Amino acid sequence: MEAQLLRKYFIMGSQDCERNPVDILTEAAQAGVTAFQFREKGPGSLIGLKKVMLGRQLRKICYQHSIPFIVNDDLELAEVLDADGIHVGQDDVNAEEVRARFPDKMIGLSISTLAELEQSPLSVIDYLGAGPIFPTGTKKDAKTPVGTKWISQVRKQLPHLPLVGIGGITTISARDVMEAGADGVAVISAITKASDIQKAVNQL
Ligand SMILES: Cc1ncc(COP(=O)(O)OP(=O)(O)O)c(N)n1
Ligand SMILES: Cc1nc(C(=O)O)sc1CCOP(=O)(O)O
Numbered sequence: 562m563e564a565q566l567l568r569k570y571f572i573m574g575s576q577d578c579e580r581n582p583v584d585i586l587t588e589a590a591q592a593g594v595t596a597f598q599f600r601e602k603g604p605g606s607l608i609g610l611k612k613v614m615l616g617r618q619l620r621k622i623c624y625q626h627s628i629p630f631i632v633n634d635d636l637e638l639a640e641v642l643d644a645d646g647i648h649v650g651q652d653d654v655n656a657e658e659v660r661a662r663f664p665d666k667m668i669g670l671s672i673s674t675l676a677e678l679e680q681s682p683l684s685v686i687d688y689l690g691a692g693p694i695f696p697t698g699t700k701k702d703a704k705t706p707v708g709t710k711w712i713s714q715v716r717k718q719l720p721h722l723p724l725v726g727i728g729g730i731t732t733i734s735a736r737d738v739m740e741a742g743a744d745g746v747a748v749i750s751a752i753t754k755a756s757d758i759q760k761a762v763n764q765l
């Protein structure tokens with residue numbers, strides 16, 4: 562995959578939104594986010610048919626704007642929505658199983674420690690999500706923040722694997738994450754909570 566696609570990676574589910582998620586993604590897409598992850602998860606999130614129906618609407622927006630549509634965790638949903646990719650963490654389905662099921666989809670994997678990095682099947686994945694870089698209020702079970710140093714460490718070990726930082730990244734701190742060697746920043750609240758989404762995406 563092209564690392565440039567990770568540059569402004571927007572993640573969202575309805576639980577993150579104080580207004581219609583369709584409007585939020587439309588504004589973010591128009592403003593220039595480069596990838597989108599549908600992460601319908603945590604308190605207040607939709608399940609079943611409602612989750613699928615929202616996913617269909619969001620998938621369509623990504624299609625219309627030529628933005629890769631990535632599904633978090635849920636392989637069935639990725640199939641149903643014809644997603645471009647899937648993001649899995651250390652406690653999710655093993656990336657090798659994901660690759661066996663989806664030979665052509667983009668696969669992202671979360672890593673927070675050197676041990677995780679060493680044990681990960683890097684040959685089957687397309688990019689790494691490294692974090693949480695900073696404290697985040699969005700994911701209640703987030704690990705201890707690892708700082709931008711983690712980005713520099715991973716980049717040193719893997720100069721060519723596409724790498725995105727995640728966790729507590731703001732329009733101000735995004736620069737530090739990029740300067741540490743990331744190809745992009747993955748954000749939820751920096752966009753969903755922005756009063757002006759176009760401005761926030763431009764600043765990122
Ligand atoms: C780009 C990106 N990086 C990391 C994560 C976190 O994945 P995970 O650790 O599986 O946690 P959940 O998001 O599933 O709660 C991500 N989703 N995206
Ligand atoms: C979904 C997610 N994963 C994380 C990780 O560290 O793996 S942090 C996180 C939440 C990111 O939201 P915000 O940009 O609002 O901090």
Ligand SMILES: [Mg+2]
Pocket residue numbers: 633634648649650653
């Ligand atoms: Mg996960």
